[in-house]
Amino acid sequence: MSPKELRWGILATGKISTNFSKDILTDPSTRGVSDVSHRIAAVGSRNVESAQAFVDKLHKLDAPFDWGAKQGKLDGCKVYGSYDGVYNDPNVDAIYIGTPHVAHFDNAKSALSAGKHVLCEKPFVMKLEELDELIALAKKHNVFLMEAVWTRFQPIAYAVQEVLFSGKLGKVKRVEADFSIDFKPDGLPDSHRMIDPTLGGGSLLDLGPYPSVWAMLTLFQHPDNHRTPPNILFTHQTPYARSGVDLNSRWLLEFPGLGGVQALLTTDMGVTGGGERGAVIVCEEGDIAIEWGLSNPSRFWITPHTGKRMGLITSKTEHHHPVQGNSGMAYEADEVARCVRDGKTESERMRWEESRIVQGWFDRVRGDAAGKK
Numbered sequence: 387m388s389p390k391e392l393r394w395g396i397l398a399t400g401k402i403s404t405n406f407s408k409d410i411l412t413d414p415s416t417r418g419v420s421d422v423s424h425r426i427a428a429v430g431s432r433n434v435e436s437a438q439a440f441v442d443k444l445h446k447l448d449a450p451f452d453w454g455a456k457q458g459k460l461d462g463c464k465v466y467g468s469y470d471g472v473y474n475d476p477n478v479d480a481i482y483i484g485t486p487h488v489a490h491f492d493n494a495k496s497a498l499s500a501g502k503h504v505l506c507e508k509p510f511v512m513k514l515e516e517l518d519e520l521i522a523l524a525k526k527h528n529v530f531l532m533e534a535v536w537t538r539f540q541p542i543a544y545a546v547q548e549v550l551f552s553g554k555l556g557k558v559k560r561v562e563a564d565f566s567i568d569f570k571p572d573g574l575p576d577s578h579r580m581i582d583p584t585l586g587g588g589s590l591l592d593l594g595p596y597p598s599v600w601a602m603l604t605l606f607q608h609p610d611n612h613r614t615p616p617n618i619l620f621t622h623q624t625p626y627a628r629s630g631v632d633l634n635s636r637w638l639l640e641f642p643g644l645g646g647v648q649a650l651l652t653t654d655m656g657v658t659g660g661g662e663r664g665a666v667i668v669c670e671e672g673d674i675a676i677e678w679g680l681s682n683p684s685r686f687w688i689t690p691h692t693g694k695r696m697g698l699i700t701s702k703t704e705h706h707h708p709v710q711g712n713s714g715m716a717y718e719a720d721e722v723a724r725c726v727r728d729g730k731t732e733s734e735r736m737r738w739e740e741s742r743i744v745q746g747w748f749d750r751v752r753g754d755a756a757g758k759k
């Protein structure tokens with residue numbers, strides 16, 4: 387059977403739209419995929435010159451991103467000087483939304499209302515009510531909707547779950563997950579999306595989806611948890627004085643389904659993490675440490691605890707699970723293509739229920755901080 391080809395419309399021509407477009411133009415077979423493929427049918431920007439320049443660049447990529455253009459996956463790609471053109475293009479099946487956080491809701495609403503499937507960048511929206519409206523629209527129009535949490539679909543995400551859920555490290559006891567990047571905020575203009583509150587600036591909404599994904603994959607999805615939602619025990623945000631967005635955020639979760647196992651999640655936009663300190667999943671027999679850069683780590687380590695209980699693991703081991711043939715975003719696109727092919731409106735791996743939980747955390751962390759002002 388020939389692979390299902392999904393025809394994408396790309397919304398916006400910024401950094402992440404570029405990365406996503408490049409990745410879906412790579413050869414699916416280089417990541418072991420033969421059942422789906424991707425075409426870019428349209429690009430929309432606030433001005434047509436940007437859209438044209440974006441497509442021109444996609445035609446001139448180096449390997450491995452040049453595969454798509456050579457295979458005709460950009461042939462006939464339309465360029466629009468507005469996002470409306472993409473919503474209304476009959477040759478577009480699914481729309482990728484790569485606009486700033488604050489625009490996601492309106493963009494997704496317009497796309498769903500036009501009957502398009504939607505893959506929307508993280509954070510999904512600015513508040514839970516907006517997400518609920520989008521979910522209702524996806525149901526109404528019977529179209530697919532997913533938050534673009536690319537990490538969930540990368541090889542390492544499955545590999546960590548396999549080790550943890552095998553039980554060979556004993557019971558999971560605690561998770562600490564941090565995604566901190568020094569954006570050097572003092573050197574950024576007031577208009578930068580990390581600084582400007584009207585663009586949803588701050589560390590929480592930009593970086594928070596990543597510690598969250600590891601808590602969701604290791605604790606919420608843990609078979610012993612039976613998908614029981616966690617409670618929030620504590621939140622904190624430190625404001626960045628210049629614009630009032632959060633310089634850092636911390637929130638502590640408790641998973642009653644796992645007997646009260648806790649997860650401490652942190653983000654910071656004024657300091658960079660490093661080494662093995664991305665996430666630590668503490669288990670009875672030892673720790674799983676995931677390397678810094680929780681959006682797309684490629685390595686994790688298993689370290690036995692000294693004074694171990696059962697001695698099931700005896701030495702530290704390194705596990706390497708890099709993305710293959712692309713920068714890591716093609717896997718989520720493959721998921722969208724498969725779900726659309728199969729007539730699904732949501733992904734089983736990135737369920738609406740899970741986006742709702744994480745969006746609820748962001749609402750709570752921001753709400754608590756606003757209440758303290």
Ligand SMILES: NC(=O)C1=CN([C@@H]2O[C@H](COP(=O)(O)OP(=O)(O)OC[C@H]3O[C@@H](n4cnc5c(N)ncnc54)[C@H](OP(=O)(O)O)[C@@H]3O)[C@@H](O)[C@H]2O)C=CC1
Nearest residue numbers: 398399400401402403431432436484485486487507508509
């Ligand atoms: N998954 C991941 O790893 C990453 C995800 N992201 C997410 O993607 C989104 C975009 O981030 P990023 O690509 O870095 O941002 P950029 O600023 O590089 O690009 C955003 C684009 O959105 C469009 N846009 C629409 N309205 C506005 C506005 N008011 N101000 C500025 N731009 C606007 C512009 O495109 P145009 O002019 O063509 O309309 C702009 O180029 C964010 O929500 C972020 O969280 C970001 C980085 C990594």
Ligand SMILES: O=C1OC[C@@H](O)[C@H](O)[C@H]1O
Nearest residue numbers: 508567592593595596681
């Ligand atoms: O999603 C993201 O992951 C990588 C970071 O560099 C970026 O700021 C963020 O948006």
